[in-house]
Amino acid sequence: MMAQRREAVMGSGSTDVFEKGDIHWKKVNVDSSIANSSSPPKPLLIFTPTLPGAYPVIFFCHGFCVRNNFYSELLAHIVSHGFILVAPQLFCNGLPMFGPCEVKLAGKVVDWLAKGLQPLLPENVEANLEKLVLSGHSKGGKTAFAVALGYAKTTLKFSALIGIDPVAGFSKHCQTLPRILTRVPRSFNLDMPVAVIGTGLGPIKGKCWAPPCAPEGANHREFFDECKPPRAHFVASDFGHMDMLDDDTEGVVGTVLSKCLCRNGRGPRDLMRRTVGGLVVAFLRAHLNGQWKDFEAVLGDPSHAPTKLDHVVYLPAPS
Template identity: 50%
Template sequence: MAASTMTTDVFQLGKYETVLIKVATSPSDLANPPPKPLLIGAPAEAAGEFPVMVLLHGFMMETSFYSQLIRHVSSHGFIVVAPQLYTCSGSNSADEINAAAATTNWLSQGLAAVLPPQVRSNLSKLVLAGHSRGGKDAFALALGKSSTPLALPFSALIGIDPVDGLASCCCHIQTKPAVLTYVAQSFDLKMPVMVIGSGLGEDKKCGVLPACAPKGLNHAEFFKECRSPAWRFLALDYGHMDMLDDDTPGLRGLISYCSCKNGRSREPMRRFVGGVAVAFMRAYLEDDDGHVTALKDTPDIAPVQITVEVRL
């Protein structure tokens, strides 16, 4: 009972007030600007040292669309750094993988200057996460597929409905560099991994548009290729974009609503993704596995209906 109560807390906002910080690539007041524009979420006033998550956005999405998710994670005592990797991209994601590596390398030299004065980053506890194509990019970076060498090691990896493909008008093509090998437990990641899947991701929107997370290119195959320790949480009644903000303005925001099959509202899925990410990071960064263990043992405490698969 105590574990269930504790785990429910991760699906609510945490104890820290948060601030969202936008950082451009050429601000006049920064001696070491980042290689890509950033949206950073951090505790606003509490002094302390906090783990860091690098969050990679989905295909053609904007980092601002993840503001509510970023605030949720940050409110539990984490710094979230979300680079805008590109504004337009095609079937080759090599440039954005390199940009993610360059952003990661920038953290040790540039992050402190843009955080609130009393907030410090703990880069020995560094998590890599990504949504959709950003999830594929995160796996690619963790697997060493960047031509930009990494200066910092990652402690854990989170794939939020990752997809190793790009939808065309009638089908999906695997994007380059390919990540999926279709060989079980072939990923030599040397870190714990969590994969979050959407139950509606394999469904076509209105029965016509290509599925946003098609079978064979989605979370199930990513998890299959992970070695232990690996976790997979599948939100059965929610879609590929349902962890984004409620309000995603502009054409790209409209696409986020119109291109994929969605659940009834985004709020429950967003709380689930934020909460399970916090639970996973506490387990592997802070040696507190009560949250993920309770979810495994009692999945109905989650705000959405889930199935859980674990390989320890």
């Protein structure tokens, strides 16, 4: 099956997914407003191509206490390869939300996309909501999984799901609400391809005597284990839970979360951002557009990635 897919895209050209793409783009800040019915339920950032065309849409949820603009470099990498990214700020009065409230609000923002997104895009740029992807980092990864699993009712359908070092709770025995991990392999009732990108240093205690930011029993390994094929799993062994964020995260909270509490890798963060961004692009090209060349190249030789990938698994859907 893999050989047949490879022949189908041979000669179509290839872009190095681990480098910035050549599609021009811009970032749009959108505020929420009770007085304006067309406003989104929460403030958000939109990363959109300016080159005319129809593009898949990725809905991205930030991690615990993290601001959506801390992911600007990562999201810029992805949009430059031909995607529209919508990243809401799921805070309430400037403070993080917890549990089911955040999941339900994420679902409301997803529903807003149907009528609210297109008017905010450049002329002749179309949001292809027939190819809508859920994604998120850390607690936001769990939020994305929870929305996909139906914990938030939405009118739109999803084509793929990507968890970036997702975290379900404080430990194996202490999940945050909603408790979505069942401890049963392949138990997630999902009918879409899933990719899980983990970190090798996430389960290690952070600085300042902090507990692990992605503890064993509640991290990427459990999320992958409970997914059904088609599913992919990548682990960047030399990097940590916050290493896909921007180099500069404004404010005391951003600095503490990004560079103190969680264990960081020894290399430049740019390597991790390029790795995560490239894996997202390659996975979605394959599963949304049938362009398998880049994805198969990484599966065949993980050294193509800028960082060491010590765990690369892809289980296709049963034929």
